[in-house]
Amino acid sequence: MYRIKNSKHLASVINYTNLSNMISEAEMTEFLNQAKELNFNTATINPTYVPLAKEILADSNVRVGSVIGFPLGFENTESKVGEALSLVENGADEVNTVINLNHVASEKYDLIEDEARQIKEALGDTTLKVIIESKILEDEQKANVVIRLENANVDYIKTSTGFLTPNHIYEIVNDINIFQKYAPKTKIEVYDGIDIWKMAHQVLTAGADLIASNNGYQIVSKYKELRENTQIKPKPITLKK
């Protein structure tokens, strides 16, 4: 059983995410201030607001993540590399991309490895998280994909874009098992409709390194309320001699 030590620890394994494409600067500022207040691992946002995030999160430990080739993943490799470099130039610490699922449909797995490698080489030390969109893949396809992603030295394999119906907890555990078996050295991030701390706990217990959630603020706040702000004063206990 994964041990969540306290609310700070919980926030440190959450990627607080908002990938809405129609969010005003004022709303995004509020979101980023929440990320800063609770000191999440990462704030992942759309490319438009990467410079704003860099500014607001400058004096914090919160990493700035954004997305390329998102959410469909069918852009040319050359375009994805260009997008990635433009995010880094704007200050992103992490880049999330989606595999080209057409190549899965045509069983051209080598093209998936080649693309991941090209993006990772362009990014250098910047973290690369590659989303496989597990909801629409068969287990055999997932295994074939993650082997190639580990070969390409990506930093994280991530389950979902968050734009499809989220997987059930059993499907998430199945995904983690497949990732651990076929890409044992690569870290795992799960982004799959995690909206309460108990589900976060289940996913971490199953072996995820990070969870991404649009509800990070509520998850940590609720955990804090339940575990740290509860005023339980136990009655004195006299032990038997």
Add this chain to the structure above:
Amino acid sequence: MYRIKNSKHLASVINYTNLSNMISEAEMTEFLNQAKELNFNTATINPTYVPLAKEILADSNVRVGSVIGFPLGFENTESKVGEALSLVENGADEVNTVINLNHVASEKYDLIEDEARQIKEALGDTTLKVIIESKILEDEQKANVVIRLENANVDYIKTSTGFLTPNHIYEIVNDINIFQKYAPKTKIEVYDGIDIWKMAHQVLTAGADLIASNNGYQIVSKYKELRENTQIKPKPITLKK
């Protein structure tokens, strides 16, 4: 009332579209052969298969369209321009992009004009279609956007990405009215769940220059069956003297 002369004419105003992100090369080949068979105005497909489309459609009049900044539109302008150039290099005749809706939310309409202009200038003679995703905009926002797109000399204003619930025919007519009033010189393409020829007819009657549909093949085939393959032999009529 728009007059559809025959099935060839109907196909000439349809952009046959397939923007699935998980389609094999064999399936895409079948789709492109359908586009060629009925001689559609355009085949719009994902970037992966632009070179294949160029090859299959080489000796036809069917234009090859693809997408950038799709379907969320929140990429940096620099990235969108890079994607556009990479599509042209692969042989695309048309580029579809989505406005950055964050700028609508923040009422930064000038940034929308500026981006459209930069993409159009990079594209030169290649057709630029700009999608406003009308489903999530207020009428006032639509008017403000389309004025700027006309200023930027885009070739078409397009209603939707096709990734949201499609608009009702009344909403489509309302959109066309707004486009005609605030961007009178720019052509109009409607992509909004048009799946039968009667709806195609309604949208063309309302003033659309082109309709985009995933069901182009079925629309034209059905029209052909109903209007051209029907064996009606009228009885001889003797007119009164």
